[in-house]
Each structure stands twice: as C-alpha cells, then as structure tokens.
Amino acid sequence: MRRSFWAAIIMVVSFDGLSAAPGAQPIGSAATFDPEPWLEDLDQMRSAFTTKYPDLEWEVFQHELDLSALFEDTRTRLRGARDVAESQKALTDLTRHFGDRHVGLRWPGAFNSVSTAGSSTDCAELGYDKKMQAWPLATLMPGFIALSPAPSSIFPAGLLTIAGHKIGIIKIPMFSPRAFPEFCEAAITELQIDRSMSCDTACAERIESWGSARMTLDLQGTIDAIKAAGAETLLIDVSDNGGGSEWAEAAARMVTATRLESTPMYFMKGAHWARRLASKENELRMAARSANGKDAELLTQLADLVAARRKDAETPCDGEPLWHGKHPSCVWLGNGFYSTGLLRSGDAATLRSKSWGKLVFTPLQYPYKDGIWHGPLIIVVDGGTGSAAEQFAAELQDNHAAIIVGAPTVGAGCGHTDGGTPTTLKNSGAILEIPDCMRIRPNGLNLASGVQPDVLVGLRTDDSPHRRAELLVDKLKIAQPIARNLH
Secondary structure: OOOOOHHHOOEOOOOHHHOOOOOOOOOOOOOOOOOHHHHHHHHHHHHHHHHHOOOHHHHHHOOOOOHHHHHHHHHHHHHHOOOHHHHHHHHHHHHOOOOOOOOEEEOOOOOOOOOOOOOOOOOOOOOOOHHHOOOOHHHHOOOOEEOOOOOOOOOOEEEEEEOOEEEEEEEOOOEOHHHOHHHHHHHHHHOOOOOOOOOOHHHHHHHHHHHHHHHHHHHHHHHHHHHHOOOOEEEEEOOOOOOEOOHHHHHHHHOOOOOOOOOEEEEEOOHHHHHHHHHHHHHHHHHHHHOOHHHHHHHHHHHHHHHHHHHHHOOOOOOHHHHHOOOOOOOOEEEEEEOOEOOOOOOHHHHHOOOOHHHHEHHHHOOOOOOOOOOOEEEEEOOOOOOHHHHHHHHHHHOOOOEEEEOOOOOOOOOOOOOOOOEEOOOOOOEEEOOOEEEEOOOOOEHHHOOOOOEEOOOOOOOOHHHHHHHHHHHHHHHHHHHHHHO
16 A cells, blocks of 8 residues: 655654764764765665666656766765764755655654554554644635534535635545544444454554545545535645545545546566566456456456566666666666556446456445536645645546646655565665655656646745635635636
C-alpha cells in the first residue's frame, strides 16, 4: 500500500551511535570528527538514486536539477563538517532539492514514534494518529452552516449559499483510516481481535481494511446528506490533506458520474517491480484457470501482458548518463499500467460481480458505488495537498469532472508500492526513502510537478485560517458558475 507524503516527512535528530566516547574530545572538534563515513554514505545515496529513483530523468530535464553539482556541493559540506549535526543537515538538505517530496531521510531515533513490535494490540503503536487530519479550511468560510445532525464524525460537512446557489461542502481530512484512531478501536472490537496479543502484519491489514470500508460508507452517507439538504454543487476540501492510500481512487469515483480514466503509472526497472509483476502474473493465471469463456481469455491476455512487463523490469536501464546531463541510451522506465491497476477504468457494479475483479481494478478493495454525486464539483487544494490527495484532484481535473480551486499543490508524486525500496545507509543508519513509481498526466507532466488550480487563490502560508477561508469564498463566486457549465 502506498504511503502518504506526510507519513514520510523528514525528521532530523542527533543520535548516540556517532557521538564521542566518554573522555574523548567534544564531537564538534575538527581534530576528532571524521567525515569519511559520511562521504561513504553520500556515495551510497548516489548509487540509490541512480538505480532506484524513477523521477531521475525528470529531475534533470524538467526540474532542471544539476545532480553532479548538488552532490559535489554536499561532498564539500561534509568534508568541512565539524560534527554529526552538520553532517546530518548536509544530507537532509540534499534530499530537499529533489522535486518529488516523497524523497527524504529518516534518522535513527526518529523513524517512528510508534512500533508494531509490542506484546499487545494498541492503535497508537499501529500508527493511528488524529494529528494526521487536515484542518477543515472550507468550513471556516463566512456563511458556512454545518449539517445537523452531522452525518459523519470524520467528514465535516455543511452548506454555503453563494448568489442564491447552495454549495454542499465536505472535508476529507486524509485518504486513510490511520488518521482516525476511533476506527482502529472500533475495528478491534468488531473483529474480535485479542488486545493482549501483538498485532502482526495480517492483523494490521484487517484493521485498516475495516477502517477503509467504514470511511467509504461514511463518505457515501455524507454525500447523501448533502444531496438531501438541497445542494446544487459539491465542494470537496482536500487542503492540507497529505495523502493516504489507494482509497483516494474509490473516493474520486464516488463524487462524480463521469467514468474516470486513471493516470498511467511507470516504474523503476529492477528487482522490486520484477517481483511485484511476477506475483501479479501468477495470480492472473490462477484466476484464468478457474474462469470460463471470455473471462478466462481476458485474464490470460492480461497475464501475458504482465509477463512482458515483468521481463522488461528484469532489465534495468543504466542511469549514469543522467549525472552528465544526458539521456540514457535505453528506455528509462517500465510501464506499470495505471493507478487503478491493470484497467484504466471500470464499472464498479459489473466488476464486483467477478471473483477476480479486485485483481485487475484495485478500487474494488473498497465497497464504493460509482457516481453517488451527479452534479457540479469543486475541489479545494493548497500547498499542503500531497500524494494521494494530489492524485484525487488531478484525476478529476484531467477527466474534466471537477474545477480545482486554491493554490498549487506540494508535488509528491506516485510514492511507494508494497513498502517501496528504502535504502539503509551503512554508517549513519539513516533510511533513504525514494519513490519507486511515477504517474504521468495526460498533459505529459509528472504528478510530482503538483496540481495547478483552474481558479487560483492567493493563499499564503502565514495567512490565518480565517483569512484563507475569506480568500477562498471570494473565488468561489468565480468557480461555481464554471463548475456548473463544466457539468
């Protein structure tokens, strides 16, 4: 499952493993500090970017990043560093030059404040934290009236009237149940999980699956309540929403009657995706053996196509020319189908009747219904909207299903599949996180470039929440008629 942008925020702390021994000179002393282990870690990072980072070609030719100059500057900083803190900062600053915000370092002692290795099941230890929830910006707009009774405890909702037209407003705080500890607690009770026992991977997946299903039903109920309240236009607020999971694909299909076509996805050739595709091929062939007629034919065709792309993944492309500002002589990335799996679009009801539906169209892992909302649609984004939330907005924009209002998004592209391909640096112990896939939009832009709003709002990071809401409501006077005309 892909991790959200905010779940991979860079944290920088000092750690004891490289501190001076008792009685030695202070760590800040140039006479005692040895930069060589850090330089070795820098070389390891260079190798990781060359072999694992799908955006590397985009970084050089679209983001215009001078890779060699960046690493040489970092090398100079490390040689002049006086202590661990300065060395950490040099490496962290390096990662911040990359355009995809999924790139980052996690230092020992700051990996996670939680652990799943305990002897009992605890939601905090499983990573459930309400601090991941984004603040509901749109609900602060002058004239907003909350629905009463509230149709959901997690999706703030209400109405706003502009020029005599009712806008229904729903805030999605995050595209993952991990932002809602109450869902974790309810899942443990509902699934009769023994709290005295440790929760392994399968247990954690059961809890998250239950929470995702509950989110789906809650969003459906909230949309129904908005419709019953007489809204003519629906506004979905994903400002400051840092992402989440593939649940974003299901949510996007709930808020529009347009048959959405998913974003093409590409992957970094290598062992990670070769294993992933081999597993998918095996599942497809097993499904084909138990299917009949055209279903068996389709599954076999898909298995053959996956096999061809698995073979491509087994032949990595040499990225060394990119460090010299040149394109590789081979095709840099493999074709990973779509953000929704093997099919670009699909009818949920029809595919759900197939035992193999989830295998080819990943949104079916959630119990959503297509097109619960049929009217005009507005999506609010800002500089805190990232990862899965960007994919949600981009897909609706690219299919001409919604008007995007707000500020340019953060630029956190495809993220990590099946745990990604993290690299543990040999000497410092830091973990380098690099995305393993890339999404390319119909306009040819990498999603890591961010989403540009159709109606721009001059939101500044130091504006107060109410000031941001006032700026937003003024622009809705422009966006609402555009959304109606689009619909």
